[in-house]
Amino acid sequence: MSQPPPGTRPDIDRAALAARMTACVGAHNVLSDRESMRPYECDALTLYRDMPLLVVLPENDQQVQAVMRCCSELQVPVVARGAGTGLTAGSMPHPEGILLSLAKLDRIVRISPQSCSATVQPGVSNLAISAAASRYGLYYAPDPSSQIACSIGGNVASNSGGVHCLKYGLTVHNLLSMTVITAQGERLQLGSAGLDSPGLDMMAIMTGSEGLLGIVTEITVKLLPQPPAARVLLAGFDSIRAAGDAVGTIIAAGIIPAGLEMMDALAVQAAEDFCQAGYPRAAQAILLCEVDGTEQEVEQHTGRLHELLQRAGASSLHIAQSEEERALLWRGRKATFPAVGRLAPDYYCMDGTIPRSAVSTVLEQIAGLSKHYGLRVANVFHAGDGNLHPLILFDAGDSEQVRKAESFGARILELCVAAGGCITGEHGVGLEKLRQMPVQFSHEELLQLEDIKAAFDPALNLNPGKGVPILKRCQEYRALPGRHQHD
Amino acid sequence: MTETPEQDISPTLLQRITEAAARREPLRIHGGDTKRDLLGRPVAGTALDISGHRGIVHYEPAELVVSVRAGTTIDYLLSALREQGQTLACEPPSLGGGATVGGTLACNLSGPARPWGGAMRDAVLGLEMINGKGQRLNFGGTVMKNVAGYDVSRLQAGAMGTLGVITQINLKVMPLPECVQTLAFECTAIDALGMMRERARQALPLNGACWHAGVLQLRLAGAETAVTHTARQLGGQALAESDTLWRDLRELRLPLFTQATPLWRLSLDPAAPLDDALTVSAIDWAGAQRWVATEADFDTVCASAAAAAGHACLFRGGERHAEVRSPLHAPDAAIQQRLKLAFDPERIFNPGRLYGWM
Known part of the structure; x- marks a missing residue:
């Protein structure tokens, strides 16, 4: 571990931290040996890996709150993780922090058929909500391709889409309320059982915030009647x-x-x-x-x-x-x-959006880049909502191919922005697309995003180094190992 | 369509905001000024009129996206969309023709189709705004999905101008329904609420459910075969004039909107039972929005809304210098206050419009 300069993050002693976490969640919910923590070293974007100091698995909202209070006091970074199906290294652990798995908060609290809503904990899988609602003839509309495995908490963190977005909207359109534990360990009740809530739209700002603004511990989603x-x-x-x-x-x-x-x-x-x-x-x-x-x-x-x-x-x-x-x-x-995955040792999935009318032009440009890099690419396109998923085929065992695949991917995202689109439609920014953020946003816009982050988490303890590049507070970030720094 | 020349006054707005920030001069942002006495608290500040900033900047019907300057009127936008067989699914009011797209988004004011068509906040794809530092910022985009960065564009919906001046908005538009039919059922409020919830749980081409003056009206919209079939199935009286109630409701022209008693809008769990202590004047949004005209005090109405897992807003009349919406919990209010300052550090935009402390 690199030695932080004075005045930044304090050194964290793993054993001392483990003792504090054990007091919060019990010894059986704290993992500290490398073998037990190994499954948590990456999400579904396996190119990026790291090990946390500890993996902590709270069983309820109160334990999450205790953990957050403790991490706030000790200035320990916290990276939240759902089912680990993310594709942007958004839940890759922080080497000086804890990995907070919400997997044990997996209860469907209630289905309210009369109100057409379901209240669930974040570790419940997307598909399990619809399965539980089906006896009332209701279902939860957003359906990412990973819906068998992905958790609703992760869906909220990344504002997930799916193949039915054009008609039924994204996660943000299908939520009513949520409970959030802040970076300081305070509990927020956002939204309501009604459709509109007073004040600033905190549901909107939390949804898709990639674990940078708070830890979601309970979610109430809208249910729709199953179409006959x-x-x-x-x-x-x-x-x-x-x-x-x-x-x-x-x-x-x-x-x-x-x-x-x-x-x-x-x-x-x-x-x-x-x-x-x-x-x-x-x-x-x-x-x-x-x-x-x-x-x-x-x-x-x-x-x-x-x-x-x-x-x-x-x-x-x-x-x-x-x-x-x-x-x-x-x-x-x-x-x-998975089918494309059989064509090569590895594939790299991109997630740009473009205006629908630009699809043929952009795909022709991608074909040109494919020749240039000598890497094959298969394209699937949520044509209804302009979300393009090029899958770049490569061999992760070949460092030259890894470099080419990353560069090819970056060029695709730039093409999307140039065509009037954006760098991510539903997967999020995570660690993967931080370098493309300045392609889409001006310096002033990035500063505004950073100020929003500071309004929730002034100490920058939540998922540091992901989602939004940190500009003016880079001083504190010198305390991070090299790979977490960015310009 | 009334004549609305295209006009870009954003350089003037930018300059005005920069000066105001330097002087810490409070600004009262307005477009058509149609909602001045509604929804929020009065603002003491120099008027900043955005209604001159108008025109459709880009409209691509096949992309279902329109980009408009914030001062464009809802009327003007809707007639341009109608020419292409499209509309805004959230059915916003035009309030006599003056309501602007920017003001409508800032107030997040939606019509009777809201439970099915979403709110203005749901239709926003991206926007351009000027923050309190005089910076012109773009968030979101013109595509249906965009999850890069925080959702700043949607955050402006319902912020009532407290975070910045919205200058341009990209909205998702939807096709006009092929066929619309309204069915009327005479019944009490309690029976109406039961029927609304029953129908909302079924897969029907429903896009309006309101009880008012002893009559429940259900509006069906969509493919003609589906509307005709469902109308037969549901019974009731098929109204020849299918839009009368919905238009009066949307445009706030029912008598309940003009009488002298303070008017509250309650946003609740749609299935929550009626509160016997507060007589409901109208139940809209299939139960999720209820209109109550009452002299009851602020705490009583807010407590009633909280009991139904929702919130209250003193929509019109009453004591508007006090708070007009249900109070926030302390940690939530603290974050909202910090968010306000993150956008508007000198507190120049619509001070006190949303809450006295914001």
């Missing part, structure tokens, strides 16, 4: 451009599909090899278009979409004939990441 009907259409196209234009045609016709996904040829072939979903292998791009609602609405929109896709020049067009086939078509899409 849903149908999916699969359309193949001879070019990316034709598929992109078809998306514009659908939206311009006044239909908001529940899901609208595009995949390029490499992604289609990988998915098809992986789970034989029935995608047209010859296509340069496919569109999966789902409509949901009442039987009548779905029937009317399916007919209209069939007509629109045909007119947009689809080379193949198929409507799923059964619920099983619909599930299979989606399984192909949701399995694209």
